[in-house]
Amino acid sequence: xxxxxxxxxxxxxxxxxxxxxxxxxxxxxxxxxxxxxxxxxxxxxxxxxxxxxxxxxxxxxxxxxxxxxxxxxxxxxxxxxxxxxxxxxxxxxxxxxxxxxxxxxxxxxxxxxxxxxxxxxxxxxxxxxxxxxxxxxxxxxxxxxxxxxxxxxxxxxxxxxxxxxxxxxxxxxxxxxxxxxxxxxxxxxxxxxxxxxxxxxxxxxxxxxxxxxxxxxxxxxxxxxxxxxxxxxxxxxxxxxxxxxxxxxxxxxxxxxxxxxxxxxxxxxxxxxxxxxxxxxxxxxxxxxxxxxxxxxxxxxxxxxxxxxxxxxxxxxxxxxxxxxxxxxxxxxxxxxxxxxxxxxxxxxxxxxxxxxxxxxxxxxxxx
Numbered sequence: 001x002x003x004x005x006x007x008x009x010x011x012x013x014x015x016x017x018x019x020x021x022x023x024x025x026x027x028x029x030x031x032x033x034x035x036x037x038x039x040x041x042x043x044x045x046x047x048x049x050x051x052x053x054x055x056x057x058x059x060x061x062x063x064x065x066x067x068x069x070x071x072x073x074x075x076x077x078x079x080x081x082x083x084x085x086x087x088x089x090x091x092x093x094x095x096x097x098x099x100x101x102x103x104x105x106x107x108x109x110x111x112x113x114x115x116x117x118x119x120x121x122x123x124x125x126x127x128x129x130x131x132x133x134x135x136x137x138x139x140x141x142x143x144x145x146x147x148x149x150x151x152x153x154x155x156x157x158x159x160x161x162x163x164x165x166x167x168x169x170x171x172x173x174x175x176x177x178x179x180x181x182x183x184x185x186x187x188x189x190x191x192x193x194x195x196x197x198x199x200x201x202x203x204x205x206x207x208x209x210x211x212x213x214x215x216x217x218x219x220x221x222x223x224x225x226x227x228x229x230x231x232x233x234x235x236x237x238x239x240x241x242x243x244x245x246x247x248x249x250x251x252x253x254x255x256x257x258x259x260x261x262x263x264x265x266x267x268x269x270x271x272x273x274x275x276x277x278x279x280x281x282x283x284x285x286x287x288x289x290x291x292x293x294x295x296x297x298x299x300x301x302x303x304x305x306x307x308x309x310x311x312x313x314x315x316x317x318x319x320x321x322x323x324x325x326x327x328x329x330x331x332x333x334x335x336x337x338x339x340x341x342x343x344x345x346x347x348x349x350x351x352x353x354x355x356x357x358x359x360x361x362x363x364x365x366x367x368x
Contacts, residue, residue, distance in 0.1 A: 001067060001105075002064050004031050005028075006027070006028050006054065006098065006101075007026070008050070008055055009024065009025050011023045011323060011364040011366065021042060022050075023039055023042075023324050024097060025037065025356065025361075026039060028104075028105060030105060036101035036108070036351070038101035040094060040097035041267065050090060053082075053091055057081050057094075058082075058094060061080050067105040068109065070102045073099075074271065074274065088246075096269070097271075100297060100352060113350065113351070113353065114300040114347075118276075119304060120303075126340075126341060127343065129154065129342070130155070137168075141176045141179035144180050151342045152184070155180070155185070155187070156186075156312070158190070159172060159188050159189070160193045161193035174209060177210070185212040187214075187239075190215065191216055192219045192243060196222070207235075212236065213236060213237040213261065214236055214238055215263070216243065217238065220244050223253060230257070238258075239259055241259070241263040241264050242293070244269070246269060259287070260288075261288050264289065265291060283307040292312060295333075299344060303347065313344065326364075327356060327361060
């Protein structure tokens with residue numbers, strides 16, 4: 001099988017949406033009837049740059065290659081397409097979209113889900129609920145209580161500086177904990193927006209609320225800061241990695257146990273191929289992996305790999321993934337509620353199972 005062409009199309013959500021990021025859907029065409037589908041997210045009004053990188057910078061190094069040779073193609077894109085460290089940042093995101101499409105092709109060629117290619121298979125995937133809505137504390141608490149009523153046993157809220165002050169973040173934690181009770185795991189994400197002293201002070205203030213984890217307390221390059229916070233974190237896990245890319249960065253974060261749980265994102269780090277390296281390293285270090293976001297792709301990793309603790313579950317009322325969820329048919333989660341929490345059934349469709357909703361795609365397509 002050979003790759004004959006790569007095309008990227010840009011889509012955007014409704015202007016009134018709280019999140020208006022563009023989604024680029026990448027189609028990798030082969031000399032057979034198989035077409036691989038991947039996607040990437042871009043900030044508003046920047047998708048054209050991503051499209052140019054995919055179609056003009058990366059594609060020439062991929063065409064006429066066997067799409068099943070994912071590691072070889074990944075290295076060609078990384079080493080040759082944009083050399084001299086140019087393959088960081090948004091180029092990795094563009095590489096990820098192509099890499100996803102190649103794994104989609106491999107699954108379709110064998111008529112199995114991508115999860116089956118990873119060496120294992122579990123039918124039910126544990127989840128925690130993303131409850132990171134920007135609401136007043138009382139409204140957020142009410143939403144969190146609704147999630148608990150639906151069977152969720154773990155959830156994440158947000159305390160990011162720029163949206164709320166540390167004091168307001170504490171108000172959210174206090175209100176949500178009171179609403180969900182003591183038996184539900186409560187996580188807080190601050191998106192790398194604090195400094196070390198703020199994180200340590202907040203963790204001390206939150207001791208009465210039994211916060212399960214603090215996510216990305218400092219900027220991703222502040223590895224010494226992660227170490228200082230983890231030393232003073234008490235019973236709260238310190239987690240991170242969603243903004244880290246590549247094994248070198250994760251080695252710096254994981255080598256000396258600076259975090260308790262790693263959160264790689266297959267889109268940020270350059271695709272499924274690079275995610276597998278990070279998963280293998282974290283597993284060797286005895287550190288669980290809990291991938292951030294990208295539910296439609298990460299569910300395959302969680303089904304097929306041994307060291308995925310759980311995936312982040314975005315409910316339909318969460319605007320963060322609005323256009324992404326509407327673009328693809330069949331991404332509605334197949335839930336199984338148990339006494340232990342909410343699980344998702346492992347995918348069954350060949351490849352990644354990404355099928356465009358043609359009506360939504362036609363309305364959302366950015367033309368010209």
